[in-house]
Amino acid sequence: MARAPLPEDTPVIAYAKVCKTYGEGATRFQALTDVDLEIRRGEFVAIMGPSGSGKSTAMNIMGCLDTLTSGSYRFFGTPVESLSQDQCALLRRNYIGFVFQGFNLLRRTSAQENVELPLVYRGQRPVERAQLAQAALAEVGLKGWEHHTSAELSGGQQQRVAIARAIVTEPALLLADEPTGNLDTHRSDEIMQLLVRLNQDRGITVVMVTHETDMAAYADRILHFVDGRLVSDTPTDGIRSLAQNSGGQ
Numbered sequence: 001m002a003r004a005p006l007p008e009d010t011p012v013i014a015y016a017k018v019c020k021t022y023g024e025g026a027t028r029f030q031a032l033t034d035v036d037l038e039i040r041r042g043e044f045v046a047i048m049g050p051s052g053s054g055k056s057t058a059m060n061i062m063g064c065l066d067t068l069t070s071g072s073y074r075f076f077g078t079p080v081e082s083l084s085q086d087q088c089a090l091l092r093r094n095y096i097g098f099v100f101q102g103f104n105l106l107r108r109t110s111a112q113e114n115v116e117l118p119l120v121y122r123g124q125r126p127v128e129r130a131q132l133a134q135a136a137l138a139e140v141g142l143k144g145w146e147h148h149t150s151a152e153l154s155g156g157q158q159q160r161v162a163i164a165r166a167i168v169t170e171p172a173l174l175l176a177d178e179p180t181g182n183l184d185t186h187r188s189d190e191i192m193q194l195l196v197r198l199n200q201d202r203g204i205t206v207v208m209v210t211h212e213t214d215m216a217a218y219a220d221r222i223l224h225f226v227d228g229r230l231v232s233d234t235p236t237d238g239i240r241s242l243a244q245n246s247g248g249q
Contacts, residue, residue: 006041006095010077012173012205013039013062018071020057020228031057033228035071041172044199044206046216046236049225055209056177058225062207063096063175064088076172093121097166097204101178103158105150105165111137112146115165122169136164140194156187160194167198174198176208180215192218 020032032054039045049055060066061073064080073080075091083091105114115133124132137146140160150158159179166174176195180188196218199206208219216222217236224232 006076006172008041011038011040011074012043012076013037013207014072014074014077015058016072016074018058018061018073019069020054020061020066021069031228032061032068035228035230037223037230037233039205039207041205042199042203043221044196044219045208046219046222047207047209047225048211048213048216048222052227053225054228055223055225057228058223059175059177059207059209062173063098064092093118094169095172097169097171097174099159099162099166099174099176099179101181103150103155103162103182105158105161107151108149110147110149111142111153111161111164114150114161115168118165118169132168133164136168137161139167139198140164154187155183156190159183159187159191163191163194163198167202167204172205174204174206176206178209178211180210180212188212188215 015035015037018032018035022029022031047055061068068081112133115136116129119129134146140163142160180191192215195206198204210216219236222234223230
């Protein structure tokens with residue numbers, strides 16, 4: 001799947017009666033049941049719910065890290081369930097960026113080298129990789145920190161490196177799984193303001209799993225899952241304009 005222009009008027013994510021079942025017989029567990037949802041280009045959506053509610057499963061399916069059992073998932077109109085494993089890998093590589101709670105950085109590797117990794121997988125030349133990685137680090141406020149290893153960075157800085165790594169490929173969709181879960185309140189707000197700025201300035205569609213109500217308030221909408229079902233889809237108000245006015249500082 002070569003990187004191709006994406007349709008402007010088609011939902012980034014469209015779930016129709018998505019179900020996910022793990023195990024069989026006595027160990028059978030219904031993680032998702034008949035989930036219908038749409039997320040459009042440029043939205044910032046938070047997914048919330050108690051442990052075991054299906055929120056992480058819903059995100060993993062969005063990121064082609066897991067497969068649905070029944071129903072349909074369309075990514076910009078493409079039925080993902082019809083793609084091969086190799087095609088799903090190319091979809092992830094070309095269109096989706098990931099940010100995780102645990103940062104997932106190589107600790108003895110420099111910030112720049114960590115950010116370059118997705119570009120290595122794409123086969124880009126070293127000079128191009130370096131330039132793109134430096135630009136991504138500058139965008140998340142880490143200009144001058146390129147050659148520090150992740151072990152030399154604070155938690156907030158490590159998450160900024162992880163975000164730079166996620167956006168260096170210019171993804172259409174950014175999936176963030178508990179991106180502030182390992183950070184204090186001040187650093188959490190900084191990361192959320194950065195995500196809002198990337199969403200607003202670059203038009204990246206952001207979907208974030210979180211258990212923190214104050215972090216979810218940065219999103220346009222909050223999808224709430226309970227027992228594998230989407231039980232509410234609620235717009236938020238106010239806090240995004242505050243983040244925008246702060247300039248992400």
